[in-house]
Amino acid sequence: MSKSPKQTIMRSTLSQVRGSGSAKSGTAHWWAERATSVALVPLTLWFILAIYRMAGLGAADIAHWVSHPVNATLLLALILVTFHHMALGLQVVIEDYIHNDRTRLGVVLLMKGVTALLAIAAIIAVLKLAVIG
Template structure:
């Protein structure tokens, strides 16, 4: 006699245990949280950045250097650069992973995205530190 029951993959794992792997790539939830964290950090950091830029308007170069040499100002600018470039890299990574379907092109685009974010961050951090520390010399 033939068995009419369907062979289904019955899992004894709970729904929470099945999603514990954070998606097919294993980094979905962490990536999502980091994107939200950098977005939340960017809001007050960009307000502070705009205030710093507004304070520099109309000042001479030595006065602007003096403002940027203040440790709190330099720290705010450094944190802003790190948060913004990390947020930019994460956002572009999601776009690349979602819309670039060719595996080789996707790997090249992800590499270029990471390279670009690092170059932007390093250039900005170098400028901030160079101007901020020039007053000490």
């Protein structure tokens, strides 16, 4: 075994064992972004077909379409995965361009809050259409 050059490692041993790096959450964010993108491939294709189905329909016809359990399930899945993927992506964009720590934290939290509210509004709308009509 060759002798390795002397290195000064300035990270604590605990930090090295955790392996979370400067992002503080390891690869969780990266993985979640990829996993949601894979799920969005079939969901997006389904949604395009769904838009064709609903083009020109009134609210009552759309409620009837959403009331089908398969459509409601896929629509809710699309909403959950889309907004999750969107929050992950926008967070990276914000972190890249806002260098002030406090502003960055504030904008990320605001974005997450708005995204969560949009997702909840969409879910409530789908549930109401599916159950009540």
